[in-house]
Amino acid sequence: MQLNHVNHVGASVRNLDRSIEFYRDLTGGELEFVNNMYGPGLARVMGDEGARVRFCLIKLGNTVLELIEWQQPQGADNTRAGADVGSIHIAFEVSDIHAVYEQLTAKGIQFLAPPHTFTDEDNSPGLKGATFAYFTDPDGIGLELFQPAT
Numbered sequence: 001m002q003l004n005h006v007n008h009v010g011a012s013v014r015n016l017d018r019s020i021e022f023y024r025d026l027t028g029g030e031l032e033f034v035n036n037m038y039g040p041g042l043a044r045v046m047g048d049e050g051a052r053v054r055f056c057l058i059k060l061g062n063t064v065l066e067l068i069e070w071q072q073p074q075g076a077d078n079t080r081a082g083a084d085v086g087s088i089h090i091a092f093e094v095s096d097i098h099a100v101y102e103q104l105t106a107k108g109i110q111f112l113a114p115p116h117t118f119t120d121e122d123n124s125p126g127l128k129g130a131t132f133a134y135f136t137d138p139d140g141i142g143l144e145l146f147q148p149a150t
Helices: 016-027 040-046 097-106
Strands: 009-013 030-038 052-060 063-072 089-093 131-136 142-147
Touching (some): 016 063, 030 040, 097 142
Parallel strands (some): 009 063
Antiparallel strands (some): 030 052, 052 063
């Protein structure tokens, strides 16, 4: 068995239109399509005869982000913190993290802290020189700016 590569990353959102606007503004990604999905195939896979979703794919370079609004059943709001088991985050690589941080802050994005560059004090030699900063989307999904070490 061989898993070739990650095809897409999916995230459940409360309001698909709001999330499309947020992620397209954030990334400049290309909206591939918006679809509704329901019927026997989804019902079988999800184990729920009434399952209905509205979803989209946004292409970001060599990655695809799938955003899914569950219409039936409706799930609970996201209350996971970064340390919670099962919590994920999406990291966006940038070439000038400080410039992107300033641009996003000017647009009202609130970061947990300013960008941090790994040093010897962080005890993570594999990331020494890399810089990162965390923020969230409108549904509390963890997002990260990441600039590799040069």
